[in-house]
Every structure is written in C-alpha cells, then in structure tokens.
Amino acid sequence: MFCVTPPELETKMNITKGGLVLFSANSNSSCMELSKKIAERLGVEMGKVQVYQEPNRETRVQIQESVRGKDVFIIQTVSKDVNTTIMELLIMVYACKTSCAKSIIGVIPYFPYSKQCKMRKRGSIVSKLLASMMCKAGLTHLITMDLHQKEIQGFFNIPVDNLRASPFLLQYIQEEIPDYRNAVIVAKSPASAKRAQSFAERLRLGIAVIHGEAQDAESDLVDGRHSPPMVRSVAAIHPSLEIPMLIPKEKPPITVVGDVGGRIAIIVDDIIDDVDSFLAAAETLKERGAYKIFVMATHGLLSSDAPRLIEESAIDEVTVVVTNTIPHEVQKLQCPKIKTVDISMILSEAIRRIHNGESMSYLFRNIGLDD
Numbered sequence: 001m002f003c004v005t006p007p008e009l010e011t012k013m014n015i016t017k018g019g020l021v022l023f024s025a026n027s028n029s030s031c032m033e034l035s036k037k038i039a040e041r042l043g044v045e046m047g048k049v050q051v052y053q054e055p056n057r058e059t060r061v062q063i064q065e066s067v068r069g070k071d072v073f074i075i076q077t078v079s080k081d082v083n084t085t086i087m088e089l090l091i092m093v094y095a096c097k098t099s100c101a102k103s104i105i106g107v108i109p110y111f112p113y114s115k116q117c118k119m120r121k122r123g124s125i126v127s128k129l130l131a132s133m134m135c136k137a138g139l140t141h142l143i144t145m146d147l148h149q150k151e152i153q154g155f156f157n158i159p160v161d162n163l164r165a166s167p168f169l170l171q172y173i174q175e176e177i178p179d180y181r182n183a184v185i186v187a188k189s190p191a192s193a194k195r196a197q198s199f200a201e202r203l204r205l206g207i208a209v210i211h212g213e214a215q216d217a218e219s220d221l222v223d224g225r226h227s228p229p230m231v232r233s234v235a236a237i238h239p240s241l242e243i244p245m246l247i248p249k250e251k252p253p254i255t256v257v258g259d260v261g262g263r264i265a266i267i268v269d270d271i272i273d274d275v276d277s278f279l280a281a282a283e284t285l286k287e288r289g290a291y292k293i294f295v296m297a298t299h300g301l302l303s304s305d306a307p308r309l310i311e312e313s314a315i316d317e318v319t320v321v322v323t324n325t326i327p328h329e330v331q332k333l334q335c336p337k338i339k340t341v342d343i344s345m346i347l348s349e350a351i352r353r354i355h356n357g358e359s360m361s362y363l364f365r366n367i368g369l370d371d
Contacts, residue, residue: 019102020044020355021067025076025092026085027051027059031327034109035075037344042352047072051088059087067101071355075107075347078326080303082112086130090137097138105141105354106134107347109325110299114148115271117155131155143350145325145343146270146298161350161360164367165298165323168341170202172321173266177294183264184208184290188281192269194370199268208258208265210281212251254284261289266296272322273301275309282318296321300328300338307334 022044024035039046048064074096076089089106096104116126134142135157142156145163153160173180184206187196193209200207265285272278272295282293293315300322310320311334320335322328323343332338346363353360 019070020351021047021065021070021072021101022351023047023049023063023072023074023092023096025049025051025061025074025088026079027053027088028079028081030329031077031079031085033327033329034077034324034344034347037342038075038107038348038351041344041348049092051092053084059084059091061088061091061095063092063095063099067096067099069100069102071103071105072096072101073105073107073351073355078108078110078112086112086133090133093134093137093139103140104138105143105351106139107143107351109145109323109343109347110301111144111147111152114152117149117152125155127152128155141354143347143354145323145347148270161354161363163346163350163363164371165325165341165343165346166198166202166371168323168343168346169268169296169298169321170199172296172341173203173294177264177266180264180266181205182262183266184258184260186210186258186260186265186267186281186285188267188269188277195270196268198368198371199266206258208256208260210254210256210284212254256284256288260285263290264292264294265290266294269295269297271299271301272297272320273303273306275302275306275320278320279309279313279315279318282313282315286315286317290317292317292319294319294321298323299325300331301326302328302331302338307331307338310337311335 022035022039022042024032024046026032035046050062050064052060054060074089074092076085078085089108093104093106111127113126113130119125131152140158142158142160143163144160146165147153147162150162153162177183180203185196185200185203187193187207187209190209190211196207196209267278267281278295282295285293295318300320310318319337319339321339321341323341325343328338332340350360350363
C-alpha cells in the first residue's frame with residue numbers, strides 16, 4: 001500500500017470536536033477496510049451498528065448508539081453486489097434521519113451507476129434516480145471522488161464535494177517510477193484526453209492519444225439524440241421538408257498520436273472495469289516501442305475475469321495502479337501486477353473539515369475545471 005501523508009495534514013488530522021459519529025454501512029467485512037483506516041486517522045471509534053441480510057434477502061440495519069443531535073458520517077464502499085450496497089446505505093441514512101441526527105453525510109468514494117448518467121435510447125438516467133433516492137432518504141451532504149461525469153453533482157439538491165485522487169496518483173508516479181522523466185502520458189481514447197493532458201502538464205511530460213479503437217459505450221450512437229424511432233417511409237414527412245441524414249461514423253485504423261518509442265507509457269483513466277480495451281491499448285503501445293506500461297485509474301472495479309486477463313497478458317511490462325475507493329484485495333491475490341494507492345487521508349481530512357465547519361478549499365488547491 002502506497003501512501004505518504006503531507007506534514008501539514010499530519011498535525012491536523014486527529015483534531016475533531018465532539019458530536020461526530022462514524023458508521024460503515026457495509027454488511028460485507030471485506031468492504032470495511034477503508035472505514036477502519038479513516039477512523040484510525042481521525043482518532044475515533046467506529047459507531048456501533050448492525051447491518052445484515054435477512055433469510056429472504058431483505059436488508060436490516062440496527063443502530064446501537066444514540067445519534068441525536070450529532071453529525072453522522074456514513075462510509076459506504078461498493079461491493080460486487082452493488083444493489084445491496086445501495087439499499088444498505090439508503091436504509092442506514094433513513095434510520096439516522098428518524099433517530100434525529102443533526103446532519104447525515106454520505107462518504108461514497110465510488111458513486112455507483114455513475115456510467116449511467118446519460119440517456120441511452122429508451123433507457124433512463126439511473127444516476128439521477130439514485131441521487132434523488134439518497135436525498136429523499138435524508139442525506140444532507142455527499143463526499144465522493146472522481147465522478148465519472150462532473151455534471152452528476154447537478155443531480156443532487158444537497159452539497160456535493162467531488163474530491164480528486166490525481167494528487168496521490170501523481171505522487172506515486174514521482175516516487176515509485178524512478179525514470180518517470182522518460183515517460184509519456186497516454187489517453188486510450190480521445191474522450192480521456194483531458195485527463196491525460198492534466199497529468200502531463202503537472203508532470204511536465206509529453207502526451208499521446210490512441211485513436212481508432214473499437215467504438216465504446218460513451219459514443220454518440222447510443223446517445224439519447226438517437227432515441228426517436230426511425231422514419232419508415234419518406235411519405236411520412238411533409239413534402240416540403242428535406243431533413244438531411246447524419247453520415248454514419250467510420251472508425252479509422254488504430255493510430256497513436258504522439259511518440260512513445262523507447263519510453264514508459266502511462267495510461268490514465270477514471271475507472272478500470274472491463275480491461276479488454278486497456279490491454280488492447282497496451283499491446284498497441286508495445287508495438288509502437290514503449291518498453292514499460294502503467295495503467296492508472298481512481299476506481300478499480302476489475303470485474304469478472306479482469307485479474308486473470310491482466311496476469312495472463314502477453315505483455316509482462318504492464319502494471320495496474322488503482323486507489324482503494326473500491327476493495328480489491330482478492331483481485332490483488334490473483335494478480336500481483338495490481339498495485340494500490342491509499343486515499344483514506346483525503347477522505348478523513350474532508351470529514352474533519354466538514355464536522356468542524358472549516359473551509360474545504362484546501363483540498364481543491366490547483367484544481368481546474370478540466371481536472
């Protein structure tokens with residue numbers, strides 16, 4: 001585990017006023033590691049609560065201490081059973097609300113359903129639905145990290161602090177990659193070029209963009225603008241109207257815009273879930289002359305066979321670096337190429353500042369609109 005605490009935060013961390021209660025809403029013990037790290041940094045004990053599943057799979061929450069008039073912080077990390085995770089959070093929030101808590105702050109490092117934040121044909125914007133459910137349950141504030149789309153903050157009618165993991169990942173690059181000055185930051189698609197540019201400018205490195213890969217889920221072809229049914233015949237349109245048809249996209253052959261020959265390639269993104277596209281990008285970079293490849297992201301979902309695919313990849317020079325917003329200890333046992341960066345320090349400092357009524361601007365220093 002990689003984490004270095006800046007001295008200015010080290011001296012402040014364990015200073016909190018009374019009236020703070022810290023709960024973990026997870027019934028899965030493997031998801032409580034981050035909560036324990038945060039409690040240890042704050043110098044407080046975890047609140048007493050029971051979260052478990054009934055034989056009929058209903059979720060039950062029993063708060064075992066008074067929360068009346070207190071600031072309650074509920075930490076919820078997402079397990080593989082994401083729907084159970086959501087119900088655990090909603091029920092605990094509502095239980096605190098009906099127990100007269102002064103404020104209820106959700107600490108959700110990875111916001112579930114964040115990829116479903118746009119209309120997909122005749123689907124729905126699920127992240128907006130989830131935001132509405134959390135607010136209705138009684139949440140008064142949300143702390144999260146690296147939302148898939150920053151516009152998700154607008155789905156809430158409560159304050160949202162969208163923290164950034166990039167300072168920790170940048171620190172990892174500087175301290176754990178000895179020859180990082182010979183690196184180039186890579187965006188595996190034009191859609192992630194802004195994030196890559198942010199990393200490159202802060203490290204004073206070059207940037208490369210992979211273009212022409214297979215179409216991904218974020219493309220315009222599945223955007224809501226294509227949701228009306230296709231017109232069956234020209235006769236259905238008024239004779240005086242001639243609506244031009246949009247020319248379909250055609251992906252060019254895979255190209256790498258930028259020089260990666262003889263360099264370390266560092267691919268950056270916000271989420272690593274299905275690793276096929278990342279491994280395909282790594283193979284392309286290897287063919288173009290990169291001698292070592294790092295894949296870095298905030299949220300390591302690493303679903304399904306991701307650890308096996310990474311471990312069995314023909315490219316031995318690949319290292320995957322993710323933060324502990326999502327528990328992945330099991331995946332690390334399956335694949336030693338997966339490394340973890342600890343972000344509990346910034347979450348605990350956010351909790352301390354909110355509880356003490358201090359400004360949060362210190363945690364957003366040098367962060368621009370494109371970060």
